[in-house]
Amino acid sequence: MTAPDTVPGRPPLVLVLPALAGLAFLVLPLAGLLVRAPWSTLGTRLARPEVLDALELSLVTATIATVLCVLFGVPLAWTLARVPFPGVRLVRALVTVPLVLPPVVGGVALLLAAGRRGILGGPLESLGITLPFTTAGVVLAQAFVAMPFLVISVEGALRAADLRYEEAAATLGATRWTTFRRVTLPLVAPGVAAGAVLCWARALGEFGATITFAGNFPGETQTMPLAVYLALETDPQAAIVLSLVMLAVSVVVLAALRDRWTGAS
Amino acid sequence: MFQRITAAAGSLALLAAIAGCGEVDDASGDGGGRTLTVFAAASLTETFTELGEEFEESHPGTDVRFGFAGSSTLAQQITQGAPADVFASASPATMKTVTDAGDAAGDPRVFTTNRLVIAVPKDDPGRVRTVGDLARDGLRVVLCAEQVPCGAAARTALGAAGVAVEPVSREKDVKAVLTKVRLGEADAGLVYRTDAKAAGGDVTGIEFAAAAEAVNEYPIVRVAHAPQPGLAREFIDLVTGPRGRAVLGRTGFQAP
Numbered sequence: 001m002t003a004p005d006t007v008p009g010r011p012p013l014v015l016v017l018p019a020l021a022g023l024a025f026l027v028l029p030l031a032g033l034l035v036r037a038p039w040s041t042l043g044t045r046l047a048r049p050e051v052l053d054a055l056e057l058s059l060v061t062a063t064i065a066t067v068l069c070v071l072f073g074v075p076l077a078w079t080l081a082r083v084p085f086p087g088v089r090l091v092r093a094l095v096t097v098p099l100v101l102p103p104v105v106g107g108v109a110l111l112l113a114a115g116r117r118g119i120l121g122g123p124l125e126s127l128g129i130t131l132p133f134t135t136a137g138v139v140l141a142q143a144f145v146a147m148p149f150l151v152i153s154v155e156g157a158l159r160a161a162d163l164r165y166e167e168a169a170a171t172l173g174a175t176r177w178t179t180f181r182r183v184t185l186p187l188v189a190p191g192v193a194a195g196a197v198l199c200w201a202r203a204l205g206e207f208g209a210t211i212t213f214a215g216n217f218p219g220e221t222q223t224m225p226l227a228v229y230l231a232l233e234t235d236p237q238a239a240i241v242l243s244l245v246m247l248a249v250s251v252v253v254l255a256a257l258r259d260r261w262t263g264a265s
Numbered sequence: 266m267f268q269r270i271t272a273a274a275g276s277l278a279l280l281a282a283i284a285g286c287g288e289v290d291d292a293s294g295d296g297g298g299r300t301l302t303v304f305a306a307a308s309l310t311e312t313f314t315e316l317g318e319e320f321e322e323s324h325p326g327t328d329v330r331f332g333f334a335g336s337s338t339l340a341q342q343i344t345q346g347a348p349a350d351v352f353a354s355a356s357p358a359t360m361k362t363v364t365d366a367g368d369a370a371g372d373p374r375v376f377t378t379n380r381l382v383i384a385v386p387k388d389d390p391g392r393v394r395t396v397g398d399l400a401r402d403g404l405r406v407v408l409c410a411e412q413v414p415c416g417a418a419a420r421t422a423l424g425a426a427g428v429a430v431e432p433v434s435r436e437k438d439v440k441a442v443l444t445k446v447r448l449g450e451a452d453a454g455l456v457y458r459t460d461a462k463a464a465g466g467d468v469t470g471i472e473f474a475a476a477a478e479a480v481n482e483y484p485i486v487r488v489a490h491a492p493q494p495g496l497a498r499e500f501i502d503l504v505t506g507p508r509g510r511a512v513l514g515r516t517g518f519q520a521p
Binding site for chain 1: 337405407410412413432433434435436437441444445448449450
C-alpha cells in the first residue's frame with residue numbers, strides 16, 4: 001500500500017503482449033455491439049417508457065442490494081479473517097457457493113427458501129410478506145449472487161492489512177468494536193469500496209436468479225438484463241440498444257467511483 | 266492474495282461462460298458409422314430422444330445426435346451454417362426464417378400440434394375450474410412473456426375466451442411458468458398440454474375451449490445442405506408415421 005506507483009524501466013513485452021490480447025478478448029464483443037447498434041433509431045428507442053422503467057429499476061435495486069451486501073458482508077468477511085473458529089474453511093467455501101452455482105439454480109434455491117411454500121417464506125407469507133414476484137425479491141436475488149464478491153474482496157483486504165495497528169489500539173484500551181470502527185475499517189476501506197463496486201456491477205447484470213425468483217413484470221421486477229433477454233426474442237436491435245445503455249451507465253459509474261473510492265491515483 | 270482470488274474468480278467466470286454456450290458438441294460418432302444430426306425444439310426432447318433410440322436400433326451403425334434448444338436459437342444456428350440434417354421447430358414462423366433463407370430442402374410438414382391448458386398445483390389453492398377464474402382478484406397467475414411463442418398463444422387464447430388476466434409475472438419460457446406452478450408459487454399458469462403431462466402428479470392440466478384458437482403447429486423439414494440427406498428423409502418418415510404419432514400422442518401432443 002505504501003509502494004510507489006511506478007517502477008522504473010520499460011514493461012517487458014512478455015507481459016504486455018498477453019495483456020493486450022486479454023484486453024482485446026474482453027473488448028471485442030463490445031466493439032461488435034457498437035458496430036451493429038442501430039444508431040439512427042437510437043433516440044426513439046431509448047425514450048420508450050419501458051426502457052426507462054427497466055433502467056431505473058435496475059439502478060435502484062442494484063444499489064439497495066449493494067448496501068445490504070456491505071451491511072452483512074463486511075461483518076462476515078471480518079469474522080472469516082479475524083475470528084479463528086472451527087470449520088472456518090468450510091464456511092469460507094460456503095460463502096463462495098453463489099459464485100459457482102448457476103444463477104438459475106440459485107433462483108430455484110431462493111424459491112425453496114423464501115417462496116411461499118419455502119422454509120422461511122411460509123412463515124413470512126403468514127405475516128403478509130411476499131418476496132417472489134416483488135421488487136424486494138429482485139433485491140434479494142441480486143444480493144444473493146453479488147455478496148460473495150464483496151466478502152472475498154474485504155476478506156482479502158483484511159488479511160493483507162497490518163495487524164499491528166489493531167494490536168496497538170487494543171493495548172491502548174480500545175474495545176474490539178472501537179478498534180474495528182476506528183482502525184480496521186478505515187484501513188480496509190479501499191478493499192470495501194472495490195468489493196462494493198464489483199458487487200454492484202454483478203447485481204446490475206444479474207439475470208438468472210432474478211427471473212427465476214422474482215419473475216418478470218415491467219416496472220415491478222423487469223430489470224435491464226431481463227428486458228434485454230426478452231427483446232432478443234423479437235427485436236435483436238432493441239436488445240443491442242438496451243445493452244448499450246446498461247454498458248454506458250455502468251462504465252460511467254464504475255470509472256467515476258472506482259478511482260475515487262479505491263484511492264487509485 | 267486478493268488479486269489471486271479475483272484472478273481465480275475471473276477464470277471461473279470465463280470457464281462458466283465457455284461452458285454455457287449451448288452448442289452441440291462436435292465430437293462425431295466414434296464407431297466410424299454415420300451420424301444424423303437433428304435440431305429440434307426443446308419441447309420435443311423426450312419424444313425425439315425416444316424416437317432417436319428406435320431409429321438407431323433400426324439403422325445399425327447410425328448415431329443420432331440431437332441439438333435441443335429454443336426454436337429461434339436453432340433456426341439462427343442453421344442459417345449460420347450449422348451442420349444439421351433435420352430441423353423440427355415449435356412454430357411455423359420460426360421455420361419460415363429457415364425456409365426464407367433457402368436452408369430448407371422442400372416444404373416443411375406439420376407433424377404434430379400442441380395446445381395450451383391451465384396448469385394448477387396439485388392441491389389447487391386458488392380453486393381454479395374454468396378459464397374465467399384466471400381473472401379473479403388475488404389469484405396469482407403467471408404467463409409467458411408475449412415476446413415468446415407461448416406468451417403470444419396465451420394472449421390469443423385469453424382474448425378468444427374474453428378473459429382479462431393480470432399476471433404477477435411474464436416468464437421467459439413455458440418451463441419457467443411450469444416451475445412456478447409446480448413449486449406452488451403461482452396459483453395458475455398457462456402451459457402446453459405436454460408440459461402439464463410431463464409434470465406428472467405435481468400439476469393438474471385443465472383444458473379450455475378457447476385454447477383451440479391458439480393451436481401450436483410443429484413443422485419438420487430436411488435441411489438443404491444436410492450431410493446425411495437419406496437418413497434425414499427416413500427420420501422424418503419415422504416422426505410423421507404411425508410410430509411417431511404414437512410416441513408424440515403419449516406425451517400429450519395431438520395429431521395435426
